Amino acid sequence: MSRGRKLIWRPKPAENKATIPKQPRVGGRKRWKNTSADYHQTLPLESETTSLMIKNIPNKYTRELLILTLDNHCKNENNNTENEFISAYDHVYLPIDFKSRVNAGFAFVNFTNAKAAVKFKEAFHGKRWAFSDSPKVAEISRAKIQGIKAIINHCQMMDFKCGSDEDLPVIFKPARDGSGRFDSKMFKLGKFVK
Structure with missing residues (x-):
């Protein structure tokens, strides 16, 4: 190893597409970093997948900017x-x-049907982010908790330690489709704890 050369962890390509390489731990937390365009494969979405986890979101993205991105899509x-x-x-x-008042680099979104979730993954997985000059590349995968009912049940039982209730998970009624035709109302889930 040469001196002064900065080492950057890059995921190895998965030999078996059914497994995802383990991520390195730094200070007890998983760190997701990709500085090259050769992004590793994620598990395919199951046929009924509606809830997705979005990784590698630029830290300056706000909830409003993420909603704008989803609306445009x-x-x-x-x-x-x-x-x-x-x-x-x-x-x-x-x-x-x-x-720090920046996002943690990941988010969760639930689409109203599985085809919409697949289309979102096709449009964003392995691509750079609009509205940002960040080199981060989006990674879209299946969320552990699936469906709006399960999400509501899960979040309503949780206490969220965050800066304010503005940082809580939200649901929209009616669902947002990017048209702007509906007056979609936003409802917060969970309880804010200082």
């Missing part, structure tokens, strides 16, 4: 006359580090 998909489904989402959670 849904609007584009819904303007596509070939689609036989409505692309819409009804849940977003972008964890915020309340000390």
Whole structure:
């Protein structure tokens, strides 16, 4: 190893597509870093997947900017006359580090149908982020908790230690489809704890 050369961890390509390489731990926490365009494969979405985890979000992204990104995607998909489904989402959670006031680099979103989730993954996985000059590349995978009912049940039982109740997970009624035709109301989930 030469002196002064900075080592950067890069994931190895998965030999078996059914497994994802383990991520290195730094200070007890998982760190996701990718500085090259050769991003590793994630597990395929199951046929009924509606809830996704989005990784490698630029830290300066706010919930409003993520919602704008999702709205633009849904609007584009819904303007596509070939689609036989409505692309819409009804849940977003972008964890915020309340000390630094930047996001934690990942988020959760629930689409109203599995086809919309697949289209979102196809559009964003392995791509750089709009509205940002960050070199981060999006990674989209299946979330552990699936479906809006399970998300609501899970979040309502939780106490969130965050900067304010503005950082809580939210649901939308009716679901947002990017059209702006509906007055979609945002409802917070969980309880803010100082």
